Amino acid sequence: MNRSEILKTVNEVFIDILDDESLVLTEETSANDVEDWDSLNHIQIVVAVEKQFKIRFTSQEILSWKTVGEMISSISSKLN
Amino acid sequence: MEQAINYIYNKIEAVNPIHSKKLKKNIAFFDERYDELADAFFKKYLHILQLQNKTLDYAIDCYLQMIADVNSETIEFLRTGKYTSSTFDEVNNRVYARPETMEYYMHGLIMSQFLWRHHYQMLDYFINTLPGYLNKTKSYLEIGVGHGLYLSKALEILDDKTILTAVDISTTSITLAKSFINDDRIAYKLENIYDLDNGEKFDFITLGEVLEHVENPLQLLFKIHDLLSDDGVLFFTTPTNAPAIDHIYLFNNVSEIQALVKAAGFEIESEKSFLSEEVSPEKAEKFKIAILYGAFVKKAKITQ
Numbered sequence: 001m002n003r004s005e006i007l008k009t010v011n012e013v014f015i016d017i018l019d020d021e022s023l024v025l026t027e028e029t030s031a032n033d034v035e036d037w038d039s040l041n042h043i044q045i046v047v048a049v050e051k052q053f054k055i056r057f058t059s060q061e062i063l064s065w066k067t068v069g070e071m072i073s074s075i076s077s078k079l080n
Numbered sequence: 081m082e083q084a085i086n087y088i089y090n091k092i093e094a095v096n097p098i099h100s101k102k103l104k105k106n107i108a109f110f111d112e113r114y115d116e117l118a119d120a121f122f123k124k125y126l127h128i129l130q131l132q133n134k135t136l137d138y139a140i141d142c143y144l145q146m147i148a149d150v151n152s153e154t155i156e157f158l159r160t161g162k163y164t165s166s167t168f169d170e171v172n173n174r175v176y177a178r179p180e181t182m183e184y185y186m187h188g189l190i191m192s193q194f195l196w197r198h199h200y201q202m203l204d205y206f207i208n209t210l211p212g213y214l215n216k217t218k219s220y221l222e223i224g225v226g227h228g229l230y231l232s233k234a235l236e237i238l239d240d241k242t243i244l245t246a247v248d249i250s251t252t253s254i255t256l257a258k259s260f261i262n263d264d265r266i267a268y269k270l271e272n273i274y275d276l277d278n279g280e281k282f283d284f285i286t287l288g289e290v291l292e293h294v295e296n297p298l299q300l301l302f303k304i305h306d307l308l309s310d311d312g313v314l315f316f317t318t319p320t321n322a323p324a325i326d327h328i329y330l331f332n333n334v335s336e337i338q339a340l341v342k343a344a345g346f347e348i349e350s351e352k353s354f355l356s357e358e359v360s361p362e363k364a365e366k367f368k369i370a371i372l373y374g375a376f377v378k379k380a381k382i383t384q
Contacts, residue, residue, distance in 0.1 A: 019363075031098045038101035040357045043151060044367055047158040056159075059152045 001079055003027070006053075006072050013048045017041055027069030053079065084122045084136060088195070091140050099147055105358050106197040113204065118194045121229070125190065128259050139187050143195070146188025153323035158368065163327050168295055175326040182252035185325070190227045190256075198354035198372045202317055205352045205374055206230060206286075210237050213284055213313050213376075220244045221282040221307065223273050224290035228257030234286065235263060245282070247273055274303060281309040287316040289372075291337075292327045301344030305379065314346065314377050322356070322370035334373050341377055351375035 011025045018036045031037040037045075046062055049055075049071070055078040065071045089107075093100035110118075129139060156164050165171045175181050193199045210233070217238055222231050225246040235244060244266045248254050254270050269276070285304055291297040297318075304314055320331045331337050334353055341348065356370040363369070 031101075035101075037098065038105075039096075039099040039147075039151070040102060040359070040367070040369070042098050043154050043158065046155055050159070059148075059155075062151075062155070063148070 001076075003072055003076060006075050006079075007068070009052060010049060010068060010072065010075070013045060013052055017044045017048055025068045027067065027072060029068045030066055049075065055079070084126060085118060085194075087136060088140055088191070091137070092144065095140075096144055096147065099144075102357070103195055106195070109197050109358075110200070114194075114200060117200075117203070121194060124260065128256075131259070139191055142184040142187035143191040144188075145184045146192070149185075149325050150323070153325060153327075157321070157323035163323055163330050165326070165328055166295075168293075168328065171293070171326040171328060176250050179252055181325075182250055186227055186252055186256050190229070193227070193229055196356065197358070198356045198370075201354045202352070202372055202374050203229065203233070206315060207233050207237070209350060209376055210234065210284075210315070214239060216311060216313075217242055217284040219280075219282045219309075220284045220286070222246045222286040222288070223304070224248055224253075224287065224293070225257045225268075226253050226288065228253075228260040230286055230288050231257060231266070232261045234284075235261060235265065240265075243267070245269060247271060247276060273300070276307070280307075281312070282307055283309050283312045285312065285314045287314065289317050289319065291316065291318040291340075292322065292329050292331065295328055297329050298340055298344055301341065301346070305345050308379060310379065312379070313349070315374070316341075316377070317372060317374035319356070320371045320373065321368040322372075331373075334371060337373050338375075341375065342380070345380050346377040347380040349376045349378055 007025065007027065011023065014025060015021055015023050018034070018041055020036065023034065046057060050057060053075055055075065057074060061074045065074070089100070089103060092103060126136060129135060153164060165174065175185065193203065214237065218241070220234055220238060220242055222234070225231055225248045231244065231246055242265070246257060246266055247269045248257070249272055251270060254268050258268060285308055287304065291300065294300050308314060318331060318337060320333055320337070338348065352374050354372045355364055356372060357364070359367070359369060
């Protein structure tokens with residue numbers, strides 16, 4: 001799975017959790033750009049992404065992401 | 081003192097902007113009563129920090145450490161549907177018997193009292209309801225006194241002649257509570273509640289967020305039933321779906337708490353439930369959002 005495919009799936013997870021059909025993520029998107037991306041939704045997103053890709057993140061990874069692209073790098077490293 | 085609160089919000093926003101969004105939602109909710117309580121609290125708290133050669137930055141770091149713990153416990157909870165610890169020995173080794181963990185955890189919890197909406201709402205419920213029991217309360221016991229905030233409010237509200245007892249199994253908690261409230265009316269006891277067995281009965285017992293910390297909450301409620309005078313009142317709070325490093329017993333919903341209290345021989349006089357996040361009831365259920373439940377209960381009348 002390449003990065004743009006991962007981004008597309010991650011985008012779908014965000015839409016589901018944040019309940020916002022219009023949401024379009026890029027690799028540069030950060031929590032500052034998405035109003036509802038708060039601590040509650042962040043945790044729900046993490047667990048939903050894990051389920052979707054059948055992977056497990058470490059606590060360090062979860063804390064280190066500043067952008068969607070960094071999350072995608074974590075996912076990509078576990079898939080490939 | 082508004083300065084202290086602003087400083088806290090600004091620092092949290094700089095260090096943890098995602099968490100800061102939750103806190104900002106709370107600000108819109110807080111009223112004048114909150115400002116009064118928070119102002120008095122932070123004056124006292126800053127003084128205590130100063131006496132311990134600590135700063136507000138230290139307290140904020142403690143809070144953020146606690147938030148990091150809660151987040152990783154929540155992720156594990158959502159993965160497994162369970163709390164990570166299931167026995168008292170486990171959490172004792174992990175938290176209570178570790179002064180360095182208890183230290184940041186207690187300071188983190190103190191901060192949450194005025195940063196989290198549901199913690200403030202519950203304190204407000206307690207402060208508004210306790211005066212209704214003033215005349216009948218000659219002896220008051222708090223089990224699991226923690227940082228002592230509820231005890232300090234009880235002391236303000238109750239009659240001067242009321243005798244207060246505070247029990248906790250943690251030295252850190254007792255020390256912290258004592259530094260908040262230095263009053264001759266309070267007898268602090270560093271012991272397990274099950275060891276409190278001198279036949280003394282109490283007119284009012286407070287049990288704030290303790291049931292989720294024990295393996296068998298029904299057994300604890302039976303013990304409290306024994307400690308309570310016949311017309312005595314128990315005020316207790318406990319959360320549903322609230323993973324934390326020292327939580328053992330999982331309540332999946334408010335009905336489970338209500339059923340347990342009834343099974344222990346109590347009847348509910350009044351009750352409140354506060355959601356820990358500002359979300360719709362549907363989303364709260366879907367995401368297993370914690371609800372803080374609190375109630376004033378009395379011994380149920382035995383009917384024949």
